Amino acid sequence: AFTKIQLSLERPRTxxxxxxxxxxxKCTGKKVIAIVMNADTFDxxxxxxxxxxxxxxxxxxxxxxxxxxxxxxxxxxxxxEAKGWLGLNEYQVRDETSLxxxxxxxxxxxxxxxxxxxxxGLRRTWANKPLNTFTQALEAFRTAISFRFVKWLNQxxxxxxxxxxSLGLVWA
Numbered sequence: 064a065f066t067k068i069q070l071s072l073e074r075p076r077t078x079x080x081x082x083x084x085x086x087x088x089k090c091t092g093k094k095v096i097a098i099v100m101n102a103d104t105f106d107x108x109x110x111x112x113x114x115x116x117x118x119x120x121x122x123x124x125x126x127x128x129x130x131x132x133x134x135x136x137x138x139x140x141x142x143x144e145a146k147g148w149l150g151l152n153e154y155q156v157r158d159e160t161s162l163x164x165x166x167x168x169x170x171x172x173x174x175x176x177x178x179x180x181x182x183x184g185l186r187r188t189w190a191n192k193p194l195n196t197f198t199q200a201l202e203a204f205r206t207a208i209s210f211r212f213v214k215w216l217n218q219x220x221x222x223x224x225x226x227x228x229s230l231g232l233v234w235a
Contacts (some may be wrong), residue, residue: 065103066125070133079103080125095123099132176200 065079082097095116100108114132116123179185180200186193189203189210216223220234227234 065098065100067103068126068129070129072133076101078129079108080129082123082125082128084120084123090117092117093120095120095128097125097128099129176204179204 065081068078068080070076070078079100079102080097082095084093085096086093095118097112097114097116099112099114101110102108105111112132114128116128116131118127176185177197177200180194180197183194185200185203185207189207190199194200194203224234
């Protein structure tokens with residue numbers, strides 16, 4: 064059965080989600096498979112997404128799946144495009160040095176910020192003045208990241224505290 068989920072995005076959206084816990088022959092442990100549609104039946108849906116996650120089964124609710132994947136999509140789409148622009152679309156880092164990984168990620172971040180500068184994306188949300196230089200766009204990007212991190216931290220301080228405690232540190 065599909066569950067109706069309301070998404071609070073720039074434009075509110077309703078989706079229908081069904082999840083199933085499965086075991087796959089080449090993977091250990093149960094995985095979560097989800098079907099997300101923009102209508103309550105396959106016949107009327109015009110968008111259908113099939114998703115899979117290895118997140119803890121107690122976390123993987125219909126609402127968690129939809130909210131998590133709705134936040135990830137724009138980053139993953141851009142990252143895939145940036146890899147293509149850089150000629151790295153077939154390249155996967157498995158055993159390269161940290162320097163090479165850092166080099167690639169810096170170029171992706173630079174391209175992401177440059178793209179937002181050229182399209183006005185950062186200005187629409189994170190600035191009330193023109194962003195004419197890379198430095199100005201970078202500052203708007205840092206503002207966005209800082210805002211989102213602080214917002215996340217306010218909602219998840221116990222998670223960060225538990226993680227720090229697992230490292231033998233105190234978050235106080």
